[in-house]
Amino acid sequence: MKKSTVVIIVCIFIFLAIVSGYLWYGPFQGAKPAVLPSPGDIVDELDDRENLPPGENKTGFPLSLPDGFRIQIFAKNLPGARVMAFDGRGNMWVSRTKQGVVTMLDIDENGVTTHDIFKGLKSPHGLAFDLKNWNRLYIAEENRISYAEVYNPNVSQTLRDSGNPSDYESVNLSLAVSSQMLPASLVDLPAGGRHVTRTLFWAGDNQLYISIGSTCDVCDEKDPRNAGIMRVNLEERKLEPYANGLRNSVFAATHLVTGDMWATEMGRDFLGDNLPPDEVNIIHKGKNYGWPLCYGQKVHDTQFDTRQYVRDPCEDTEGSYIDLPAHVAPLGLGFIPEEGWPEEYWHDLLIAVHGSWNRSEPIGYKVVRIALDANGKPEHLDADGKPLIEDFISGWLTDGDRALGRPVDLLIQPGGVIYISDDKAGVIYKVNYNSEPEERDRADLVRVTSPQADTKVASPLRIEGEARGIWYFEASFPIRILDDKGNEIGVGHAEAQSDWMTEEFVPFVANVSFTVPEVVTRGTLVLQKDNPSGLPELDDEIRIPVTF
Numbered sequence: 001m002k003k004s005t006v007v008i009i010v011c012i013f014i015f016l017a018i019v020s021g022y023l024w025y026g027p028f029q030g031a032k033p034a035v036l037p038s039p040g041d042i043v044d045e046l047d048d049r050e051n052l053p054p055g056e057n058k059t060g061f062p063l064s065l066p067d068g069f070r071i072q073i074f075a076k077n078l079p080g081a082r083v084m085a086f087d088g089r090g091n092m093w094v095s096r097t098k099q100g101v102v103t104m105l106d107i108d109e110n111g112v113t114t115h116d117i118f119k120g121l122k123s124p125h126g127l128a129f130d131l132k133n134w135n136r137l138y139i140a141e142e143n144r145i146s147y148a149e150v151y152n153p154n155v156s157q158t159l160r161d162s163g164n165p166s167d168y169e170s171v172n173l174s175l176a177v178s179s180q181m182l183p184a185s186l187v188d189l190p191a192g193g194r195h196v197t198r199t200l201f202w203a204g205d206n207q208l209y210i211s212i213g214s215t216c217d218v219c220d221e222k223d224p225r226n227a228g229i230m231r232v233n234l235e236e237r238k239l240e241p242y243a244n245g246l247r248n249s250v251f252a253a254t255h256l257v258t259g260d261m262w263a264t265e266m267g268r269d270f271l272g273d274n275l276p277p278d279e280v281n282i283i284h285k286g287k288n289y290g291w292p293l294c295y296g297q298k299v300h301d302t303q304f305d306t307r308q309y310v311r312d313p314c315e316d317t318e319g320s321y322i323d324l325p326a327h328v329a330p331l332g333l334g335f336i337p338e339e340g341w342p343e344e345y346w347h348d349l350l351i352a353v354h355g356s357w358n359r360s361e362p363i364g365y366k367v368v369r370i371a372l373d374a375n376g377k378p379e380h381l382d383a384d385g386k387p388l389i390e391d392f393i394s395g396w397l398t399d400g401d402r403a404l405g406r407p408v409d410l411l412i413q414p415g416g417v418i419y420i421s422d423d424k425a426g427v428i429y430k431v432n433y434n435s436e437p438e439e440r441d442r443a444d445l446v447r448v449t450s451p452q453a454d455t456k457v458a459s460p461l462r463i464e465g466e467a468r469g470i471w472y473f474e475a476s477f478p479i480r481i482l483d484d485k486g487n488e489i490g491v492g493h494a495e496a497q498s499d500w501m502t503e504e505f506v507p508f509v510a511n512v513s514f515t516v517p518e519v520v521t522r523g524t525l526v527l528q529k530d531n532p533s534g535l536p537e538l539d540d541e542i543r544i545p546v547t548f
Contacts, residue, residue: 031356031357033397033402033403034355034356038404038405039402041425064395065393068434069434070432070434071430074427075105075428078094078114078426079099080096080098080099081423081426082125083095083409084428086521086522087135087150087151088129088134088521090456090522090547091105091106092105093105093117093137093150095139097124097125097197098123100122101116101119102116103116107547108456109455118139118148118183121141122143125196125199126138126197126201127139127200128200131206134521135151136148136149137149138208140198140200142191142197144187144188145210145232146184147186186234187237193213193215193226194213194215194216199252202254203254203259204254204258208231208234209232209252209261210230210239212226213227214227217269218291218292218304219292220292224241225239227246227291228244228246229243229246229283230242242286247265247267247292248266249265249266249283251263251264251409252283252333253333256337256347258376260283260376261282262321263283264331268291273327275326277295277296277320279322279324279330280324280333280349284318289317295320298315298317298319300313325363325389327358327359328363329353330353331352331354331408332408332409333351334350334411336350336412337486339482340417347374350392350418351367352409354408355396361401365394365403366395367393367410367420368392369390369392371388393407393431403424405424406425414482414485415433415543415545417545445467447465448463448465449466451544453544455547459512461481465507467505469506472500472506472508474530475495475496476493477493477529479510480526480528481514481546482523484522492512492513494508494510494527497509521548523545524543524544527541527543527544528541
C-alpha cells in the first residue's frame with residue numbers, strides 16, 4: 001500500500017473519530033441510556049412475593065407509581081416488544097419490529113405462554129383486529145399492510161361443541177402457522193427512509209387508519225403518503241389521504257367522549273436541547289400540521305426553510321394542542337375511562353415517553369399524565385400557563401444515566417388496568433389500581449375463589465366464594481356482569497349455602513347467564529353488597545376484571 005494511501009486512511013479515521021466523539025459527547029449524549037446496556041435485568045429483579053399490599057411496587061427495581069397503583073411483569077422474553085392488541089379470545093398479540101416477528105401471548109389461569117406466530121416480516125409494527133371479524137389480524141409492515149386469519153374456525157367450532165376446557169391448548173396450537181396462512185398483502189406502503197414504523201389504529205368512526213413517518217429528519221417529501229395519517233379503505237384495498245405535515249406521529253388514540261383522534265408527534269433534531277417541542281395533536285381530516293416548515297404553536301422553522309414569504313407560511317397550518325418537552329420521544333397514548341378508575345383520573349391522558357436521542361442530557365423514559373376534563377381540556381396549568389405534565393410512572397432512567405427499560409405502547413382498560421410494552425427490557429408490564437384501605441376491608445368481607453381475576457369466562461358463569469353475613473340480605477346478594485363500557489350484559493344473585501345470619505364467612509354460589517359481546521374482549525364481574533335501604537353510605541361492591 002502506498003504511503004499516500006495510508007495517510008489518507010489515517011486522516012479519514014481521525015476525522016470519523018472526531019465526528020463520532022462530538023456526536024457522542026455533544027448533541028447525542030442523551031442517547032446513552034437508549035443504546036448502552038441496561039444496568040440490571042428487570043425480570044431478574046422481579047420480586048415474587050405473594051400477597052403484597054395494594055399499591056406496593058411488585059418489582060425489585062425503583063419504579064415510582066401514584067398511591068394505590070402497583071406494577072408487575074405480565075410477560076417476559078419479548079425483545080423489541082412494541083405494539084399490543086387483544087384478539088377476540090382475550091389473548092394478546094405483540095409486534096417485535098427489529099426481530100421481524102409478531103408474537104401471540106396465550107393467557108389463561110396458569111399465566112402467559114408466548115408463541116412466535118409470524119416470522120421474517122419486514123419491520124412489523126402496527127397491529128389491529130378487524131371489528132367485524134376478530135379472527136382477522138392486520139399487520140403494518142414497513143412496505144405493506146398484510147393480514148391473516150389467526151384461528152382455525154373448524155377447530156374453534158369443535159372446541160365449542162365439546163365444551164371441554166382442556167381442549168383449549170389444541171385450539172391455540174392450530175394458529176396461522178402454515179404456508180397457506182401466512183400474512184397476505186392488502187395495501188402497499190412506501191418503504192425506506194428514516195422512520196420505518198407504520199402504525200394501525202381504529203378511530204371513532206370505526207374506520208382503520210395508518211400513520212406513516214417521514215423519510216428524513218427534516219426535508220420536502222416526494223411521496224405524499226409519507227409524513228401523515230391515511231385512512232385504509234379495506235373494501236377497495238387502497239389508502240386515502242387524511243392529514244399531513246406530521247413528521248413522525250407513531251401512535252394515535254380516540255378520545256372516549258368526543259371521539260376525536262389524538263396523536264403524539266416527534267419533533268425534528270438539531271435545534272438544541274429545548275427545541276422543537278414534541279407534541280400532542282388533535283387530528284382532523286384535511287388539515288396540515290406544519291412539518292417540515294413549522295412546529296409547535298405554528299413556529300416557522302427558519303433554520304430549514306430560509307425562503308422569504310409575504311405572509312407567514314405557518315398561518316394556515318394547525319398548531320400543536322399540547323407541547324411536550326423537546327426530544328422526550330412520545331409514543332403510546334390513551335385516555336383513562338370512568339369504569340373502575342378513581343374519579344380523579346377520569347378522562348386523563350397518559351403518554352409513554354420513550355426517551356431522548358438528540359439531546360445533551362437524557363430526558364424521558366417514563367409514563368406521564370395530563371389531567372383533562374371530559375371534553376379534553378387541560379385542567380391544570382404550570383407556572384408558564386401550559387398544561388401541567390406530571391409523572392405517572394418513573395424510574396426507568398437511573399441516576400447514572402442508564403435505562404432499565406423504555407416504555408412504548410399503552411393499553412388502558414376499565415377496572416384500573418394498564419398494559420405497557422417495553423422494547424428495551426423485552427417485557428410487558430401490567431399496572432393495577434387498588435384502593436389500599438377499601439380493598440383490605442373488602443377482602444375481609446368477600447372472598448371469591450372462582451373465577452380469578454383476568455381469566456376467560458363463558459355463559460352461564462358459575463361464581464363461588466364466601467362472604468360475611470353482613471354482605472347478604474335474606475341469604476342473597478346481587479351480581480352483575482359488565483362489558484368494557486360499563487354496560488350491563490348479565491345479572492343474577494349469589495345464594496348463601498348455609499345460615500347467613502352471622503358475622504362469619506358463609507359460602508355462596510351463583511350461576512349468571514349473559515350475552516357474550518361480539519367485539520368486546522374484556523369486562524367486569526361486580527359483586528354488590530345487598531342494600532335494600534338504598535342508603536348510599538351502605539353501598540359497597542367488589543369488581544373483578546374478566547375476559548370473554
